[in-house]
Amino acid sequence: MQEAPEILRKNPVQRRTRQTLDVIFEATAQLLQSGGGKGLSTNAIAERSGFSIGTLYSYFKDKTSLLRALALREFARQEAQFAEALEAHRGRGREAIVRAAVRQGFAPFAGRHRVRRYLLVLFGNDAELQKALHDVVERMTEGLIAAVGLDGEAMPPARRFILIRSALGPIRAAVMRESRLVEARELEDELVRLVLFLLEPDAAPARSV
Amino acid sequence: MQEAPEILRKNPVQRRTRQTLDVIFEATAQLLQSGGGKGLSTNAIAERSGFSIGTLYSYFKDKTSLLRALALREFARQEAQFAEALEAHRGRGREAIVRAAVRQGFAPFAGRHRVRRYLLVLFGNDAELQKALHDVVERMTEGLIAAVGLDGEAMPPARRFILIRSALGPIRAAVMRESRLVEARELEDELVRLVLFLLEPDAAPARSV
Amino acid sequence: MQEAPEILRKNPVQRRTRQTLDVIFEATAQLLQSGGGKGLSTNAIAERSGFSIGTLYSYFKDKTSLLRALALREFARQEAQFAEALEAHRGRGREAIVRAAVRQGFAPFAGRHRVRRYLLVLFGNDAELQKALHDVVERMTEGLIAAVGLDGEAMPPARRFILIRSALGPIRAAVMRESRLVEARELEDELVRLVLFLLEPDAAPARSV
Amino acid sequence: MQEAPEILRKNPVQRRTRQTLDVIFEATAQLLQSGGGKGLSTNAIAERSGFSIGTLYSYFKDKTSLLRALALREFARQEAQFAEALEAHRGRGREAIVRAAVRQGFAPFAGRHRVRRYLLVLFGNDAELQKALHDVVERMTEGLIAAVGLDGEAMPPARRFILIRSALGPIRAAVMRESRLVEARELEDELVRLVLFLLEPDAAPARSV
DNA sequence: CATGAATGAGGTTTCATTCAT
DNA sequence: GATGAATGAAACCTCATTCAT
Numbered sequence: 088m089q090e091a092p093e094i095l096r097k098n099p100v101q102r103r104t105r106q107t108l109d110v111i112f113e114a115t116a117q118l119l120q121s122g123g124g125k126g127l128s129t130n131a132i133a134e135r136s137g138f139s140i141g142t143l144y145s146y147f148k149d150k151t152s153l154l155r156a157l158a159l160r161e162f163a164r165q166e167a168q169f170a171e172a173l174e175a176h177r178g179r180g181r182e183a184i185v186r187a188a189v190r191q192g193f194a195p196f197a198g199r200h201r202v203r204r205y206l207l208v209l210f211g212n213d214a215e216l217q218k219a220l221h222d223v224v225e226r227m228t229e230g231l232i233a234a235v236g237l238d239g240e241a242m243p244p245a246r247r248f249i250l251i252r253s254a255l256g257p258i259r260a261a262v263m264r265e266s267r268l269v270e271a272r273e274l275e276d277e278l279v280r281l282v283l284f285l286l287e288p289d290a291a292p293a294r295s296v
Numbered sequence: 297m298q299e300a301p302e303i304l305r306k307n308p309v310q311r312r313t314r315q316t317l318d319v320i321f322e323a324t325a326q327l328l329q330s331g332g333g334k335g336l337s338t339n340a341i342a343e344r345s346g347f348s349i350g351t352l353y354s355y356f357k358d359k360t361s362l363l364r365a366l367a368l369r370e371f372a373r374q375e376a377q378f379a380e381a382l383e384a385h386r387g388r389g390r391e392a393i394v395r396a397a398v399r400q401g402f403a404p405f406a407g408r409h410r411v412r413r414y415l416l417v418l419f420g421n422d423a424e425l426q427k428a429l430h431d432v433v434e435r436m437t438e439g440l441i442a443a444v445g446l447d448g449e450a451m452p453p454a455r456r457f458i459l460i461r462s463a464l465g466p467i468r469a470a471v472m473r474e475s476r477l478v479e480a481r482e483l484e485d486e487l488v489r490l491v492l493f494l495l496e497p498d499a500a501p502a503r504s505v
Numbered sequence: 506m507q508e509a510p511e512i513l514r515k516n517p518v519q520r521r522t523r524q525t526l527d528v529i530f531e532a533t534a535q536l537l538q539s540g541g542g543k544g545l546s547t548n549a550i551a552e553r554s555g556f557s558i559g560t561l562y563s564y565f566k567d568k569t570s571l572l573r574a575l576a577l578r579e580f581a582r583q584e585a586q587f588a589e590a591l592e593a594h595r596g597r598g599r600e601a602i603v604r605a606a607v608r609q610g611f612a613p614f615a616g617r618h619r620v621r622r623y624l625l626v627l628f629g630n631d632a633e634l635q636k637a638l639h640d641v642v643e644r645m646t647e648g649l650i651a652a653v654g655l656d657g658e659a660m661p662p663a664r665r666f667i668l669i670r671s672a673l674g675p676i677r678a679a680v681m682r683e684s685r686l687v688e689a690r691e692l693e694d695e696l697v698r699l700v701l702f703l704l705e706p707d708a709a710p711a712r713s714v
Numbered sequence: 715m716q717e718a719p720e721i722l723r724k725n726p727v728q729r730r731t732r733q734t735l736d737v738i739f740e741a742t743a744q745l746l747q748s749g750g751g752k753g754l755s756t757n758a759i760a761e762r763s764g765f766s767i768g769t770l771y772s773y774f775k776d777k778t779s780l781l782r783a784l785a786l787r788e789f790a791r792q793e794a795q796f797a798e799a800l801e802a803h804r805g806r807g808r809e810a811i812v813r814a815a816v817r818q819g820f821a822p823f824a825g826r827h828r829v830r831r832y833l834l835v836l837f838g839n840d841a842e843l844q845k846a847l848h849d850v851v852e853r854m855t856e857g858l859i860a861a862v863g864l865d866g867e868a869m870p871p872a873r874r875f876i877l878i879r880s881a882l883g884p885i886r887a888a889v890m891r892e893s894r895l896v897e898a899r900e901l902e903d904e905l906v907r908l909v910l911f912l913l914e915p916d917a918a919p920a921r922s923v
Numbered sequence: 924c925a926t927g928a929a930t931g932a933g934g935t936t937t938c939a940t941t942c943a944t
Numbered sequence: 945g946a947t948g949a950a951t952g953a954a955a956c957c958t959c960a961t962t963c964a965t
């Protein structure tokens with residue numbers, strides 16, 4: 088998924104334009120990573136990127152457009168890495184695949200968790216971005232189900248919904264640095280166990296009261 | 297958990313002061329809920345609360361202090377409601393207790409999710425608040441473990457960590473309106489099943505590679 | 506006519522507020538007079554007035570509001586001066602009254618013609634201000650008709666419309682400094698003659714083709 | 715009157731250059747007519763005209779030069795149309811000629827009054843343009859006097875000054891939509907009567923006090 | 924020559940905070 | 945204590961102009 092054309096002022100048809108965008112996005116991410124939303128002014132982005140403020144506004148109609156484009160880009164990168172991780176373990180055992188997926192879930196946050204956290208929340212009310220995020224998670228879920236050799240149609244929607252999100256809860260908590268007591272390795276083991284459980288095809292849900 | 301005394305300019309010894317704080321917090325929460333961070337100025341808070349901006353600054357040394365105090369208050373409210381839900385089901389079966397806890401997890405977001413989402417991000421880098429949030433979740437976890445009659449000490453820390461967080465992932469996603477396809481009831485059933493699984497005392501984690 | 510309350514952020518109930526407004530208006534007028542629209546920035550107005558930019562924005566919600574208020578104020582002043590001039594010549598002969606009116610028409614522009622020129626055109630498309638200006642001219646027209654002892658009802662609307670406007674044409678041209686060749690005194694004589702002609706009650710218009 | 719050579723970067727010797735200028739002027743006029751000064755950027759003019767911003771700057775040294783050239787062009791067009799109207803009624807009766815002149819006075823504003831109003835104000839302090847405008851009106855005045863068979867030399871300068879300007883006042887007011895009550899036809903009749911009066915050769919001005 | 928990406932000074936406006944009353 | 949008018953740094957964004965291609 089690339090940036091939606093309507094949020095850019097010029098289409099990134101040329102290589103140079105694409106590079107310019109990369110630089111701007113990188114500058115924005117760096118500022119978010121170091122300052123966390125505070126101090127993220129358009130002038131600061133321009134300065135950090137090495138372009139003038141005018142150039143920045145020739146690519147994006149306003150600050151929100153820039154951040155939306157960055158968010159979509161991060162979503163796409165996450166999805167690609169996830170798919171890559173599954174592909175790299177194609178044909179292995181279910182647990183190996185699940186472990187790869189879980190590990191990948193932790194990995195991309197390593198250097199950029201503040202960036203994603205900021206974007207995630209900034210657009211919590213943005214319908215279009217929420218839809219995009221939802222679609223990404225849906226595709227990740229289907230990718231995982233297919234990779235372990237299950238039939239996606241047979242799994243109830245609620246469980247599919249939970250499948251990735253329940254793993255994202257602890258991941259998010261770890262990213263938020265809620266606790267340093269927990270070693271990543273042990274957490275990974277537990278998450279693998281959890282996902283394997285949720286992948287069980289024959290399980291019945293708890294009966295509603 | 298009460299407001300930390302050092303961020304207030306006067307101790308809330310008097311009832312009137314306490315009421316004033318309540319009004320200020322309520323005004324802030326209303327503005328966050330309706331405007332979501334945009335338009336949350338100290339002047340707006342003062343006007344909505346009915347107090348002057350000067351009065352507001354006699355209670356809090358700056359805007360951040362006010363929001364920190366509000367965050368701590370929301371954490372405390374969340375914890376109290378959770379404990380209440382467990383208490384109300386004391387002595388019932390494990391599934392009933394878990395279901396009550398899960399259901400409570402959905403409830404508080406109903407009217408205030410924008411408020412909590414905003415605060416969550418705003419203080420994502422605030423070590424003290426993160427510690428407070430961690431403590432709250434720890435106590436909630438221990439409360440749940442005790443309520444179902446298990447021994448908290450026997451459960452490995454990683455699983456304790458996951459216990460609440462894995463449920464919060466789907467809850468958060470549902471609250472964020474990522475998907476309307478999933479009905480709350482089916483989601484609840486699945487979450488109950490998930491938590492019951494994680495409470496199994498004899499389970500062994502997946503072996504690390 | 507005072508400033509419409511809805512374009513001010515606070516009502517000028519207090520004397521101090523009224524003085525502050527006077528100072529701001531005066532600063533704006535000075536800048537218009539010396540720079541003529543170019544260089545009329547809100548920061549420049551604030552600096553010239555001696556108040557901070559924030560204070561300026563506590564009185565007016567934006568730059569346009571300030572200029573609209575100034576325009577209405579100038580209209581009102583013009584109308585008041587015109588009425589005063591008529592009153593001062595009450596009971597004199599028709600020509601004396603008309604001459605006083607014409608002379609007053611030239612007078613107020615003496616020091617401020619750039620201010621009025623700028624405002625006049627800036628709001629050429631502003632329906633509300635055009636209505637206000639129209640009303641002012643209507644009242645001036647009726648005042649003049651009454652002052653010379655004629656019956657306003659008996660005069661056809663088109664001629665009433667022309668009565669003041671035909672004098673405003675040369676006045677405007679003089680203000681615009683279209684020509685220095687014309688001495689004000691001779692121009693005044695000609696305008697008096699013109700207005701006296703238009704006041705003739707029994708004249709028939711040229712027949713339309 | 716052509717564009718003054720010194721404000722153009724190249725002489726419009728070639729037909730293609732002339733056409734390019736026409737297109738640029740037309741684009742500018744359209745933007746003024748639809749946006750009225752707001753949104754009249756050089757980039758917008760370039761885009762609307764179909765030429766690049768660089769090309770635009772090869773014809774005019776800056777934005778002001780472009781607008782000055784446009785103003786001069788509009789003056790010239792106005793003058794030509796007026797002369798044409800007089801010519802078309804050559805040899806008819808005085809009233810017919812005056813009526814044609816008055817009617818022409820209304821016409822050109824019909825489609826372009828925003829353009830002319832804007833230019834009029836923008837260059838209100840520009841001595842050279844004011845002189846040009848004055849010359850245009852002077853020539854129109856002399857043209858009218860000659861067309862009705864009078865001797866221009868015999869008419870006092872102040873009255874000559876007033877001759878066109880007094881008609882322009884009501885015309886301008888009507889164009890500005892100050893009043894919808896006045897139908898153009900009745901207004902025309904009154905204006906014809908006014909101009910005929912001012913053309914009376916034997917009239918004596920009101921005596922100065 | 925024509926182009927249009929890039930520039931950056933400068934414009935409008937907001938809002939956290941102070942302090943005289 | 946309470947008040948709210950005043951402050952001014954700093955944010956977002958525009959647009960006239962240049963110059964490498």
